[in-house]
Amino acid sequence: MLFYVARRLAQAVPLVFVIILINFFLIHAAPGDPVFVLLGSMDTTPEFVERVRREFGLDQPLWVQFATYLGKILSLDLGYSLRFQEPVLGLILDRLPATLLLMGTALTVSSVVGILLGAIAARRPYSVTDHASTIVALAGYSMPVFWLGQIMLIVFALHLAWFPTQGMYSLRAPSEGWGRVMDIARHMVLPVITYSVYHLALVYRLTRVKMQETLALDFITTARAKGVPEGRVVFVHALRNAVLPVVTVIGLNFGFMLAGSVLTETVFAWPGMGRLLFDAIGARDYPVLMGLFTVLSLMVIIANVITDVIYAMVDPRVIYR
Amino acid sequence: MQASPLLRAEGLVTHLFTDSGRVRAVDGVSLEVRAGEAVALVGESGCGKSMTALSLMRLVRPPGRILEGVVEFEGTPLLPLSDAEMRRLRGGRLAMIFQDPMTYLNPLMRVGAQIVEAIVLHQKVSAQAARTIALEALERVRIPAAATVLDYFPHQLSGGMRQRVLIAMAISSRPSLLIADEPTTALDVTVQAQIMQLLAEVRRALGSALLLITHDFGLVAEYCDRVYVMYAGQIVEEGSVFDVFERPRHPYTRALLRSTLGPDKRVASFTTIEGQPPSLIAPPRGCRFHPRCPEAMARCASESPPRFGLGVGVAARCWLHAGDAPAGREVAHG
Numbered sequence: 001m002l003f004y005v006a007r008r009l010a011q012a013v014p015l016v017f018v019i020i021l022i023n024f025f026l027i028h029a030a031p032g033d034p035v036f037v038l039l040g041s042m043d044t045t046p047e048f049v050e051r052v053r054r055e056f057g058l059d060q061p062l063w064v065q066f067a068t069y070l071g072k073i074l075s076l077d078l079g080y081s082l083r084f085q086e087p088v089l090g091l092i093l094d095r096l097p098a099t100l101l102l103m104g105t106a107l108t109v110s111s112v113v114g115i116l117l118g119a120i121a122a123r124r125p126y127s128v129t130d131h132a133s134t135i136v137a138l139a140g141y142s143m144p145v146f147w148l149g150q151i152m153l154i155v156f157a158l159h160l161a162w163f164p165t166q167g168m169y170s171l172r173a174p175s176e177g178w179g180r181v182m183d184i185a186r187h188m189v190l191p192v193i194t195y196s197v198y199h200l201a202l203v204y205r206l207t208r209v210k211m212q213e214t215l216a217l218d219f220i221t222t223a224r225a226k227g228v229p230e231g232r233v234v235f236v237h238a239l240r241n242a243v244l245p246v247v248t249v250i251g252l253n254f255g256f257m258l259a260g261s262v263l264t265e266t267v268f269a270w271p272g273m274g275r276l277l278f279d280a281i282g283a284r285d286y287p288v289l290m291g292l293f294t295v296l297s298l299m300v301i302i303a304n305v306i307t308d309v310i311y312a313m314v315d316p317r318v319i320y321r
Numbered sequence: 322m323q324a325s326p327l328l329r330a331e332g333l334v335t336h337l338f339t340d341s342g343r344v345r346a347v348d349g350v351s352l353e354v355r356a357g358e359a360v361a362l363v364g365e366s367g368c369g370k371s372m373t374a375l376s377l378m379r380l381v382r383p384p385g386r387i388l389e390g391v392v393e394f395e396g397t398p399l400l401p402l403s404d405a406e407m408r409r410l411r412g413g414r415l416a417m418i419f420q421d422p423m424t425y426l427n428p429l430m431r432v433g434a435q436i437v438e439a440i441v442l443h444q445k446v447s448a449q450a451a452r453t454i455a456l457e458a459l460e461r462v463r464i465p466a467a468a469t470v471l472d473y474f475p476h477q478l479s480g481g482m483r484q485r486v487l488i489a490m491a492i493s494s495r496p497s498l499l500i501a502d503e504p505t506t507a508l509d510v511t512v513q514a515q516i517m518q519l520l521a522e523v524r525r526a527l528g529s530a531l532l533l534i535t536h537d538f539g540l541v542a543e544y545c546d547r548v549y550v551m552y553a554g555q556i557v558e559e560g561s562v563f564d565v566f567e568r569p570r571h572p573y574t575r576a577l578l579r580s581t582l583g584p585d586k587r588v589a590s591f592t593t594i595e596g597q598p599p600s601l602i603a604p605p606r607g608c609r610f611h612p613r614c615p616e617a618m619a620r621c622a623s624e625s626p627p628r629f630g631l632g633v634g635v636a637a638r639c640w641l642h643a644g645d646a647p648a649g650r651e652v653a654h655g
Binding site for chain 1: 378380404405408409410411412413416417419421424425426427428429430438439442443474476487490491
């Protein structure tokens with residue numbers, strides 16, 4: 001098992017290299033010149049522009065810039081933000097916990113709730129409840145995140161004032177202990193719901209279909225024939241089998257959820273990486289963008305390795321080689 | 322007439338309500354199995370014999386539904402039982418094994434855990450004791466290195482071994498009746514014989530009765546005491562194996578026996594039954610076999626023949642016997 005994990009990690013290394021390469025050239029292929037962003041709207045002479053360009057190494061050939069960049073990444077130096085004038089790594093690490101907290105909660109809530117609802121719906125296929133929940137799920141599945149976020153804000157934060165409108169904590173709330181935990185939890189409710197809806201709908205729909213397929217399989221008949229109660233048939237015999245493909249999809253969806261963090265965090269002014277990414281795009285802050293892409297890609301790769309490992313733990317037919 | 326049978330079904334009707342129509346899979350089936358006896362239910366694929374077995378276990382799932390009839394097991398009517406009461410019987414006194422051992426075991430559960438689960442449901446024993454009973458059951462079905470196999474997953478076993486595991490699971494609580502639905506169809510011929518031998522052996526050791534669902538008259542001759550022949554959702558003939566083989570009363574049974582290739586037969590005498598088995602959505606009027614029957618008479622096309630009792634435990638649903646029945650029409654069981 002350990003060897004299996006090590007092998008999956010080793011396979012990820014070349015992938016990381018390729019991703020860094022693609023990130024780098026993708027950003028450089030994009031239109032716009034970082035120097036002008038750096039200089040802002042101030043009047044400059046062409047000589048001054050050239051000088052700034054030279055100082056930041058932006059006049060070097062691309063492959064030289066890339067080699068420098070790769071070397072820096074390996075020494076954990078993601079560069080210096082053009083906008084914040086701070087090390088990129090520090091900027092990202094500052095915001096990583098906020099994003100992980102929000103995403104982790106949303107991923108857990110939506111996966112668990114989605115799987116449970118899907119399993120329950122599959123027990124009575126084509127009933128009124130089943131049709132109703134399918135329509136609701138379809139709505140959730142097709143709702144734009146930014147729109148849903150705004151509606152949530154207007155209804156629950158502005159009109160009903162049940163939850164705060166933005167940010168991660170209130171200034172007046174206690175800065176430590178239980179009070180702080182509760183304060184953050186209150187701030188998390190709306191973004192977590194907004195974040196979860198799409199993913200929950202996806203997991204629900206997939207689980208429902210897979211459960212229906214699994215409940216029609218022969219070994220379910222065996223379980224019933226030996227007198228296993230229906231609840232145990234559904235949640236022990238069927239669910240574990242049905243959930244295998246769902247695990248894969250949840251893992252794959254990790255990447256989409258990260259991308260989704262840009263929208264959710266921007267709508268709710270959540271101080272996470274998605275917000276940082278949004279700001280960095282606006283400011284053409286190349287080092288921050290590239291740093292974020294690298295870190296985000298690493299997270300997706302790690303998530304996929306974790307998915308593979310979970311899959312191997314659930315399904316004994318996967319051979320650890 | 323002996324004491325009340327172990328299992329008795331009377332006028333059992335199970336239909337499947339599919340999109341293309343109502344499938345009359347089981348249409349008034351009556352049969353009985355006495356304690357310790359081996360009974361065969363024989364018929365072509367799609368004649369409703371598996372659905373009969375599932376109905377006896379009350380394992381019919383939508384779109385299928387048991388519509389009427391009586392099923393009595395050890396004197397208890399099963400159809401009025403609550404789901405919980407029915408579950409106590411299933412896998413306990415009344416067990417079933419199935420056709421394809423490759424798909425009837427949960428791929429994610431260890432073999433031992435699957436057997437232990439059945440034992441814990443029916444016997445008041447600790448998990449440790451259940452494991453010992455599971456081990457005994459595996460040894461009884463002659464699985465080599467049974468203690469190791471307990472920790473195997475199904476994919477690590479061959480088809481024959483998996484069928485043994487399923488049998489071990491079914492007999493772990495010493496059932497008085499084991500229903501076996503084509504237990505050897507999916508296996509190699511050599512393994513088939515082993516499994517059938519094993520079933521006979523286990524049955525002797527535990528004193529269980531066997532209801533064997535099969536299309537193979539060879540198995541019936543070798544391993545069963547009595548036989549029911551099923552055609553298009555109905556029992557068309559019943560009798561002792563000896564009787565039915567020596568003097569088949571129903572033209573369908575005769576045709577079925579002629580189309581079986583035995584070691585004592587030459588290929589030249591092998592025949593097939595003309596035509597196709599009828600649709601169970603719209604079965605033929607009158608006798609359901611009449612369109613394929615070489616001996617069909619005029620009334621066969623219009624009137625459905627009743628069950629004519631032709632002696633102790635012998636009956637046929639065929640107009641040819643309208644004059645032979647000692648007590649007229651519809652003779653009771655016995």
